Amino acid sequence: MLKTYIKEKKSWLLLLLSLQLLIILFAIIDPTIPITSAFYIVTIALVTIVIFFFIRYPKETTFLKALSEQREQLEPRTAFQESIYAAWQNKAILYEQTLSKQHLQIEEEKDQILSWIHEVKTPLTVMKLMIDRIEEQSIKQSLTYEWLRIHLLLDQQLHQNRMDTIENDLFIETVDLSAILTAEIKPLIAWCRQKEIGFELDLNIKQVISDSKWLAVLLRQLITNAVKYSENNTIMIKSIHTNDMTQVIISDSGKGIANKDIPRIFDKGFTSTTEHDNNASTGMGLYLVKRILPHLKMTIEVNSTLHVGTTFTLTFPNKNAFLNITSM
Helix, strand or coil: CHHHHHHHCHHHHHHHHHHHHHHHHHHHHCCCCCHHHHHHHHHHHHHHHHHHHHHHHHHHHHHHHHHHCCCCCCCCCCHHHHHHHHHHHHHHHHHHHHHHHHHHHHHHHHHHHHHHHHHHHHHHHHHHHHHHCCCCHHHHHHHHHHHHHHHHHHHHHHHHHHHHHHHHHCCCEEEEHHHHHHHHHHHHHHHHHHHCCEEEEEECCCEEEECHHHHHHHHHHHHHHHHHCCCCCEEEEEEEEECCEEEEEEEECCCCCCCCCHHHCCCCCCCCCCCCCCCCCCCCHHHHHHHHHHHHCCEEEEEEECCCEEEEEEECCCHHHHHHHHCC
């Protein structure tokens, strides 16, 4: 702040120093002016300037510090500071109005998207009933797969838009892990048959403490990812108890993930560097997983080898970690 203050007062300091040099110059030119007296006057003037500088410095910089730190309480002491404060207040009011307007627009857009998704679900349900009536199995499987893609994308977008209010929607309880996994795998059966993929469940722990709806959304992203990037193999899902915590491990023998991609797979919109032309990937599924995890106090680990397979390990917290949530 001292450097800034000196820089701001530079022109005044140069003027005062120039005046002192001018006095000395006159004393040198004019023999009637004693040189000793001139130096005496200049010395007193310089001391006075320094004292004045150090007196004014804290008074003038207090306001500037408060302004730079964006404190709520600002006390302008001069007319110039008052003009700065007024301009700053006007800018702050304008910024708050703009921010409020943008926030309102975003909320309206979210409401429109949610309304659209709910409206689309009705014809989508009718479409599924029509597909189920088709007798030609090859056509039925193809249409079911395309219907499922639309259904999953809509579901993903629906829960992305609900993330801002997830805290209001949480209900922590003991949930049946086996029932949730079965419910999530069942809609994928036709897709799995088409890709010759099976599931093997080995659940040593069948119940966990979590929110059933959001846990289902989280598992849905991981299971559909495993199916999407696998062909002709078995997806293993098992639950174990270790270090007073429950873990759910989802393993596939699919395409795998390159080591350089693993740190980025949970980033919004990231798909892959090895299959960059894959238009089926949206890069939103694992991003949604990342956003859900902290609300359920869960963690995730990824182990993958390219062209070998991928393993996601979900770790549930112990019961004590949920005491604060269950008391809400």
